[in-house]
Amino acid sequence: MISFSQLDEDKGGKNLHLEHLEDEILNYGxxxxxxxxxxxxxxxxxxxxxxxxxxxMTVKWDGAPAIFAGIDPSDGKFFVAKKSVFNVxxxxxxxxxxxxxxxxxxxxxxxxxxxxxxxxxxxxxxxQGDLMFTDDVSKETIDGVSYYTFQPNTIVYAVPVxxxxxxxxxxxxxxxxxHTTYTGKELQSMKASFGANISGLKKPSSIxxxxxxxxxxxxxxxxxxxxxxxxxxxxxxxxxxxKKISAVQLKKFLNLQDSMTGAIAGASLKTYNNSKVxxxxxxxxxxxxxxxxEKWVGTSIQKQIDKAKSTAGKKKYTDMQKEYxxxxxxxxxxxxxxxxxxxxxVDAKSQIVNKLNSVKGLTDTFIKTANGFKVTNPEGYVAIxxxxxxxxxxxxxxxxxxNNFTAVKAWDK
Numbered sequence: 001m002i003s004f005s006q007l008d009e010d011k012g013g014k015n016l017h018l019e020h021l022e023d024e025i026l027n028y029g030x031x032x033x034x035x036x037x038x039x040x041x042x043x044x045x046x047x048x049x050x051x052x053x054x055x056x057m058t059v060k061w062d063g064a065p066a067i068f069a070g071i072d073p074s075d076g077k078f079f080v081a082k083k084s085v086f087n088v089x090x091x092x093x094x095x096x097x098x099x100x101x102x103x104x105x106x107x108x109x110x111x112x113x114x115x116x117x118x119x120x121x122x123x124x125x126x127x128q129g130d131l132m133f134t135d136d137v138s139k140e141t142i143d144g145v146s147y148y149t150f151q152p153n154t155i156v157y158a159v160p161v162x163x164x165x166x167x168x169x170x171x172x173x174x175x176x177x178x179h180t181t182y183t184g185k186e187l188q189s190m191k192a193s194f195g196a197n198i199s200g201l202k203k204p205s206s207i208x209x210x211x212x213x214x215x216x217x218x219x220x221x222x223x224x225x226x227x228x229x230x231x232x233x234x235x236x237x238x239x240x241x242x243k244k245i246s247a248v249q250l251k252k253f254l255n256l257q258d259s260m261t262g263a264i265a266g267a268s269l270k271t272y273n274n275s276k277v278x279x280x281x282x283x284x285x286x287x288x289x290x291x292x293x294e295k296w297v298g299t300s301i302q303k304q305i306d307k308a309k310s311t312a313g314k315k316k317y318t319d320m321q322k323e324y325x326x327x328x329x330x331x332x333x334x335x336x337x338x339x340x341x342x343x344x345x346v347d348a349k350s351q352i353v354n355k356l357n358s359v360k361g362l363t364d365t366f367i368k369t370a371n372g373f374k375v376t377n378p379e380g381y382v383a384i385x386x387x388x389x390x391x392x393x394x395x396x397x398x399x400x401x402x403n404n405f406t407a408v409k410a411w412d413k
Contacts, residue, residue, distance in 0.1 A: 021349055021392045022342045026270055029254055030247045040348050044231045047223045057214035060379040061177045062155040063130025069118040070126030073186055080114045090187055110134050117174050121201045126182040132175035142373045158364040172208035179212035194384040194391045223355055234348035241341040249334040256327055267300035277397045286339040290332045298325045353394050356381055
């Protein structure tokens with residue numbers, strides 16, 4: 001069986017992008033689908049109070065930008081960096097002058113604070129985190145409660161002014177949530193370990209920080225017998241449908257998907273599925289969705305036909321359109337099972353995410369709308385396999401996509 005570490009091979013051992021659990025069957029075929037089922041079984045066991053579960057859980061914080069901080073193995077000097085840290089020619093900021101030479105505006109100021117403050121922590125490896133705030137903490141009254149708020153991206157995080165955490169946020173010059181640790185003898189070959197042990201770091205009052213570990217501060221995380229049975233039922237349906245999927249046909253379909261690159265990359269099933277998420281449309285009819293995907297392929301390639309200026313160019317894409325629509329149509333029946341499998345998987349995942357959302361976290365979370373603040377859930381969670389270190393994200397894609405379109409973002413203020 002595929003290991004969870006294999007599920008991250010395409011990222012070169014770097015935590016720069018995580019996949020949705022239900023997409024693993026489209027990433028790795030039958031083995032990815034089986035791994036997704038096993039992941040949810042382990043999550044169910046964890047929330048049912050089974051200590052044998054091999055899964056750890058972290059919370060996805062909607063921070064921005066991503067910041068890397070630590071020691072450059074090549075010279076032993078402390079640095080902060082953006083995601084280019086692992087490039088062949090990495091851009092590291094070890095002095096304020098290097099930040100001035102590359103960044104401007106608010107980003108310049110945030111990285112200068114990060115360089116000054118994070119150098120005090122005593123980081124010995126390289127940590128990745130989501131920046132939550134610097135000098136942009138506000139004081140808001142929401143539903144009669146006085147909060148310190150910060151909005152690094154879409155979600156507004158709110159901490160009661162009179163709380164212990166509120167006092168820490170008030171004193172801090174910068175806030176960050178660390179979620180990934182990197183180790184290795186040189187930056188380009190470093191491997192990611194999901195999770196960050198910050199217990200040994202120094203804790204100056206000028207820095208508010210946390211690891212991303214899922215914390216139940218209300219004692220309600222354990223699922224009831226009824227809730228566990230409901231998830232088990234959804235997983236049973238998932239497994240039954242999984243057995244109906246033709247492994248041979250799925251492999252051929254994924255090879256076809258892999259060939260959709262460059263100008264026709266938008267013809268892929270994942271792109272089509274994502275278009276439904278962005279539109280807020282749930283896939284309730286797998287047969288119709290599979291048939292409509294054929295139309296999507298034709299329409300996507302038609303855009304390239306329309307763009308082509310030469311007769312030869314138009315013929316190239318017209319021939320391609322006919323070929324891809326014909327080939328995709330051969331997989332419609334198997335696609336119905338794949339999409340049904342994904343739906344059952346999302347059902348089980350959603351029940352687990354809803355349980356996780358019911359638990360009080362470190363902060364309250366809102367989105368800012370034209371009419372004021374609206375309560376929302378955290379961005380999502382990351383499930384980590386303790387044995388292999390691999391991870392997938394658990395996100396209510398509909399809610400977070402809707403929030404991305406409707407919320408007043410930090411840069412819209």
